[in-house]
Amino acid sequence: MTYIKHMAFAVDSVDETLNRYQKLLGVGLDAKVVVAEKARIKVAIFDVGDIEYQLNESLDGEGRFSKWIAERGGEGLHHICYAVPDIDDALAEAQAQGSTLRECSSCKVSGSHPHPEGYVAFLEQETGGIEIEIMQVYTPDELEQYKSIRGI
Numbered sequence: 001m002t003y004i005k006h007m008a009f010a011v012d013s014v015d016e017t018l019n020r021y022q023k024l025l026g027v028g029l030d031a032k033v034v035v036a037e038k039a040r041i042k043v044a045i046f047d048v049g050d051i052e053y054q055l056n057e058s059l060d061g062e063g064r065f066s067k068w069i070a071e072r073g074g075e076g077l078h079h080i081c082y083a084v085p086d087i088d089d090a091l092a093e094a095q096a097q098g099s100t101l102r103e104c105s106s107c108k109v110s111g112s113h114p115h116p117e118g119y120v121a122f123l124e125q126e127t128g129g130i131e132i133e134i135m136q137v138y139t140p141d142e143l144e145q146y147k148s149i150r151g152i
């Protein structure tokens with residue numbers, strides 16, 4: 001079953017946006033706010049119902065999310081990540097329908113590759129103007145393996 005793993009927003013200010021979610025909707029009160037120095041982003045992560053929201057702010061004007069906001073002319077929904085049972089099957093089916101793979105902007109890899117939470121891939125085609133990320137979430141064993149390889 002395909003379900004939404006997370007929705008990622010590109011924002012000018014994580015603090016300001018999070019504050020607005022908290023005030024207007026009463027969500028994100030337990031948000032985890034992290035500054036990822038290597039990726040040069042600040043991100044807030046919280047759940048709305050079963051769906052994880054990620055608010056992403058670039059620390060630099062030339063950063064991935066700053067650039068996206070500038071090109072698009074404003075903040076917005078950057079991508080939706082869909083969890084699938086088998087990423088290889090999902091990609092094969094999408095490609096059989098004419099879909100092509102987009103390079104991961106963090107890893108510079110096209111197609112399925114490991115991220116902290118699972119195997120991910122990006123499609124070049126969008127739905128309703130929103131980028132598609134596909135993820136096969138790690139099993140507990142795979143997660144342990146990923147952590148041990150990275151020394152986390």
Ligand SMILES: [Zn+2]
Nearest residue numbers: 104106107115
């Ligand atoms: Zn990647």
